[in-house]
Amino acid sequence: MKPPSWGFFHALKRGHDVPYLSLMLGKRISDTNGRTVGRLEDVVVAAGARFPLVRGLVARSGRGRNRRRFFIPWPDVEGWSREEFVANQVDETREAEPGDILLARDLLDKQIVDMDGYKIVRVSDIRMARAGDELRVLGADVGVLSILRRLAPGRVIDRMFGFYDGVLSERIVPWNLISPVDPIPYDVRLNIPYREFLAVHPSDIADIIEQLDVGKRAKILALLDDPKAAEVLTHILPGVRSSVAREMGERRLSGLLEIMPPDEAADILGSLPREKAVVLLSLMGIEEASVVTMLLGYDPFTAGGRMTTEFVSIPNSMVADQTVEYLREVGVGAETIYYIYVVDGDGHLSGVLSLRDLLRAAPDEVVGDIMLHDVVTAQVREDQEIVAERLSHYNLLAIPVVDDEHVLRGIVTVDDAIDVMLEEASEDISELSGVPLEDEMTVMGDALDTRRWAGTMLTFLGGLLGTALFGAFRDSFAAALALVYFIPLALRAAHDASLWSLAVAVRDLGDKEYEMSRAGKILLREYVFTLAAAILVSALSFLAGLVWTDSYGTALAGAAGLFVGVSLAGMLGLVLPMALRRARPDPAVGPGRLLGVTVMTVSIVSFLVVSGLIVRAWG
Amino acid sequence: MYAAVAGPGLVTALAGNGASGITTYSVVGSRFGLSLVWVLVASTVSLVVFLEMSARMGVVTGKGLASLIRERFGLRLTFFAMSVLLVANIATTVAELAGIAASLELFGLSKYLTVPAIAGFIWVLVTRGSFNKVEKVFLGMCLIQVCYLVSGFMARPDWAQVAFSVVKPEISFDTTYLIAATAIVGTTVAPWMPFFVQANVVDKGIGISDYRYQRADVITGTVLANAISLFIIMCTAFTLFPLGRTVETAKQAALALAPLAGANATWLFGLGLFGAAVLSASVIPVSTSYAMCEAFGWESGIGRKLSMAPMFFGVYTSSILLGVVVVLIPGVSLIGIIMLTQVLNGILLPVILVFMLKIVNDPGIMGDHVNGPVMNAIAWVTACGVIVTSLVLLVTGLFAI
The missing domain is CATH 1.25.60.10 (MgtE N-terminal domain-like)
Structure with missing residues (x-):
């Protein structure tokens, strides 16, 4: 027996003596006389347990042709230290059982799917823990620290761990969530059991x-x-x-x-x-x-593209009783059984029967007599958005889709309609706000998103353009330096006007495929408001200008420039989103951002041109 | 079916003939004439063998090369292999960015302007996943390399002499000769290529039954691209070597196209060099990050957001950034950088080759598809040849000091 100085209690006091598989592999295995019998090659655990006990060790000895691998059951292991394992008896002919899991062979360096966050990670180490005399597997370490631990030789680890303790923590995927015996092809393993995955x-x-x-x-x-x-x-x-x-x-x-x-x-x-x-x-x-x-x-964005063909249709000669029987037969495969569509011999839609109507009817009543003749339908080529709206307008669970000959082709159900509305809504928001369309909207807060940088560059270039414009118009400033007072006001007011218009455009026009005449009316109405606002701002700034500059000419020039700039900006706010909607650009440079840059350019140019001309005319 | 699997071989070959290839072959041809053509021919044979091996590993295992290395050799050796790959790939990225700088300097554009701009352009396009939209443009520019074939014929070469130089090479132990030989090997059989080809094959999910098409693609692509390489050496050997002018600037390298394009040679060369450089500069850093993430189990993928795959974008971004920084060092010789990086590639190559050979000959991984004796012989001769050359270089280098 060796003196107990290598006891595990002692070893555990130091963080680096935590039983990691990587720290154990390759350790000497000696018998109780201190004679080396081999080196640790693998650690064996039983499959299926929650936090499995280590069943034994696989040792290797000899080199080349003399190389042998043998199994040492855990009860034969007397103890272990940082340097070695001690076994009290060794049978070099024993082998591990085929169903056992060999941690290094089966798990170390393999990939698992981390369902918490859904990513593929690699098992860099296996974390174990002492439990009485036993050793248990806790889980797979997939953290960066475990990579470092395996790379750095002994002494370096001591330093490093002393230093990094608490800075880098281990990332353990618990064993009970790993199922290394899953029937999963290749090396992808799930960290939840297969049966649970199926659920x-x-x-x-x-x-x-x-x-x-x-x-x-x-x-x-x-x-x-x-x-x-x-x-x-x-x-x-x-x-x-x-x-x-x-x-x-x-x-x-x-x-x-x-x-x-x-x-x-x-x-x-x-x-x-x-x-x-x-x-x-x-x-x-x-x-x-x-x-x-x-x-x-069919075009995927039309009723034809959205519809399903799994509906229930019956000839108008059927009686109620037959229909119920028929429903029982085919109802399983249909998307909805609440509407039963009645068709004539050529498949033309002649009416609809709700399940309620059917149940209330006398068993021998002919469906042609009790059905509703005036059916709300959609055309196969109709835009999906309009169909969805009709569905919602009439509070239907499904709407029949007919072709040009009024032949029933399919139905669009209410859940399809919800999908359509959600898609269209997020598409509209995306197009108008300049935030890219994503499967989730977290992208707004994602500072690292590259598209955001593209947009920022656009803003920056716009800013440069504005500065260049000031340079180009420096003659106007030279004539009346006081015009500079008006510039922040002009920019600010123009920007506000355009944002207001943009909001209106989104609210009134954005969520629908509008008709041109209706859009025109809305535009006109909004524009009158914009003009009124522009007049008010200009009038106020004319007064303010008088106070600042004490010159009629300059104040008038400033106010007039302001008026033109603001009214143009307001118009841009209305027109640009609609124009871009047609063009369907990349959302990253969509109206929101493009509008900002354009409005700034237009308002600066118009302000400078108009006020510059007036200043010059006034002398 | 062929059309469906065609691609990785040809793209790898064309990108492999990137700015570094064009430059290296031009320099070597102008400095040594035809005396190193045999190295190119030998490297081509090795390249075919190695790319065939990686395609086969991809088909059989469904895993990338980095994955196989990690699972076969464990973490420490993987770390070593990946460090080697990282150094080699960053070097190649540097070379390709230098190629961008050199090609645009032909048109009078300053590298301080063009390199950051083009690098940024590549970064954004690739991270946004829209590089494939413009990829064809650069592939088209690469086709300008075909001009070397025409120019080569127009230079009326002495074919007997060319053949003779392959069959009976003049081998020298002169340091510059060895450096040039290593550079040719390093640029022809670059360490990133097997990783790229294997990843591509795995992505396509090609089964073993369709493997012969994949092999055909790899072989034809490689041979075609290296035929062009041969002509680049020939063109420079016949136009510049007799004048005793070693290529030191891109402008001189362009003269090899003079028999075909006359005064237009400069812009023709510049355009071809630019396309090749951009194509490789966008392929290699991504391939590097994929391999790193695969080996260490980090989240990867171009479609990911930056915050989801920080290591992936980290490796990608920093390898480009490092390249930009090196190329922008004032007064540095662009051609010199390219040659140096290719020599480095050549020296590092055997490491990757040995890893590949170990895996491809492991029946536990490859089953019945392990290497045959001929392939093993070629592969080991290549690996040993490069190792010996590197050692001789080291020794002669030491004596020179």
């Missing part, structure tokens, strides 16, 4: 997939069964979705497309390269493929 809501899985790197996304999807995978796929953002679809095998993907709602399938196919889409369609069942092909023909 996560599809839209949350979709969120995770969106955060993963290209190449890893399809692998996550590969873990799920078809119905779940199909649902997850419908929840992924369109941009990411097409890249995920590209990563997936064609046979699997076509299988998923078959079972998801046809409108979603059409969206996905529409975003893929033509050849791939054709292959997928050919792999799908004939019935599903023909529906999807039909949907693919």
Whole structure:
């Protein structure tokens, strides 16, 4: 027996003696006589436990052809120090059991998906803890500190840890959240058990997939069964979705497309390269493929592009009882069963029946008699926004979509309409405010976002332009230096006027696809207000100018320049957002910012030109 | 199918022939004539072998090279490999930025203006993920390199002499000769290339059944680009070498295109150099950050916001910044910088090669797809050849002092 100076209690007092796997590997293993029997190669734990106990050590001895690996069960380990493990008996023929986890082999340096924050991290170390005579695994260390610990040799660690203690903390992913025996392909492991992962809501899985790197996304999807995978796929953002679809095998993907709602399938196919889409369609069942092909023909932003074909339709000769029976049969696959659409022999929409009407009707009543004839419909080529508004206006759960011959083609349901409204609203806000459209709006607070810098550069260049303009007009100043008094006022007033107009444009025009004549009226009304404000400001500043400069000419010149500048700025605030809306520019340089720069330029130039001319004319 | 997998080979090859390549080949051709052509031919064979290896590793494992290194060798050796890669890649970035400076100086633009502006432009485009929109423009400019083929024929070379110089090389142990040889190897088989090719292959998710198309792409791209390299050496060897004028400025290097373009040679050369430099300068720093993040498990990806992947953008930004700073040192010789960095690349190359060879021959990783004996022989000869050359360089360098 060795003296107990190497006891673990002693070792634990120092931070660097925390049992990290990296600090243990390669340590000497000796028997109780102090004879070296090998070096530590790996640490074995049992699979499946919450915080598993170390079951034993794997030692290696010898070199080259004589190299042997053998297993030392934990009860045979008497103790360990910073330098060595001591085993009281060694059987060089023992091996670890196949189902066991070897920490270094199976986990160290491998990747795991950190579900808390959804990122891929690498296991840099394994953190263990002493529990009585036992050693337990706490979890995987994925922090930067663990990288440093493994890089720096012994003595350096002492210094470093003394110094950094508390500065850099370890980042442990707890073991109970890691499941290294998951049936997950390649090296991506989840830090929650597989079974729990399957229970996560599809839209949350979709969120995770969106955060993963290209190449890893399809692998996550590969873990799920078809119905779940199909649902997850419908929840992924369109941009990411097409890249995920590209990563997936064609046979699997076509299988998923078959079972998801046809409108979603059409969206996905529409975003893929033509050849791939054709292959997928050919792999799908004939019935599903023909529906999807039909949907693919419509512009995605129209009722046709939004609609689903999974609605309930019946011939007008059916009786109520038959209809209920029919509903029972087909209701499962339909998006909604609250409306039953009645069509004639050629598929023309002739009426609609609500579930309530149906239940109230006598069993033998013909549906043609009880249905509502005056159906609110949408045209396949109608803009989705208008359709969504109609749905909301009439308080409908779904609206039937008909083609030019009034043949029923599909329905747009209220949840599709909500999506449309949300998309359009954020698009409008994004376009008008100059904040880029993102899946989340946190980007506003993100100082590191590159687009923000692009916008800042625009502002800066605008500022330079303004300065250059002052230079160009220095003759005007020379004539009446007092004009300088008016410049801050002119800039400020012009800016306010333009912002006011912008706000009005957003409020009254921004959220709708407006008609030109209506927009014209609104513009005119607002512009009258702007002009009135401009007159008021100019009049006041004329008085102020008289007091400052004691010269009619200069005061008049300043006020007139101000008037022109402010009225032009107000007009810009109304017109620019609308013009840009048509052009659909990059939101980073959208109206908000562009307006600022343009208004400044225009108001400076007009102020300087007008007031300069008046000053000169006055003499 | 070929069209679907085509790309990484050709882009790597064209970007690999970036400003550093064009410059190195021009300098070598003007200084040594045809006597180093054999090194280029040998390097081409090695490059084909190495890129084929990395494409195969990508297809078989579905992982990047950095990932494989980390999982096969553990943290310490990975740290070493990644440090080597980082140094080599930053050096190459410096060279490409120097190429941008040199090419635009041909048009009378000051480097103090152009280098920060172009570097900023690349930074913004790449981080915003919109570089692919303009990539074709620069690829198109790279095609100007084809002019060397025409110019080479118009210079009426003595083909027998060219062939002879490959078959029976004049090997010298002169220090400058060894430096030039190392530079050719370093610029032809740059350390970043296998990482880039493998990442590309993994991204595309190509299966082993489609692997032959991928291999075809790698081989044709490499051979095509290096044929151009050969002509660059030939053009300078026939126009400048007889005059005894070693290329010291981009203007002189442009003279190699004179048989074709006459007085227009300068702007033709300048445009080609610019395109190649921008393409490589935008590819290499990103490839560096991807490899680093992959190796150490940091969040990466161009689509990410900066705050989500700070290490990724940190490595990316600082390698560009460092390049800008070096190139802007007043009075530094741009051609000199480029040559120096390529020699450095050549010296560092064997490290990466040895790592790759270890992995590709590990049946635990590659299964049935380990290297055959011929490939191993070529690869090891390359690695040992470069190591020996570097050592001789070191020794002769010491004696020179």
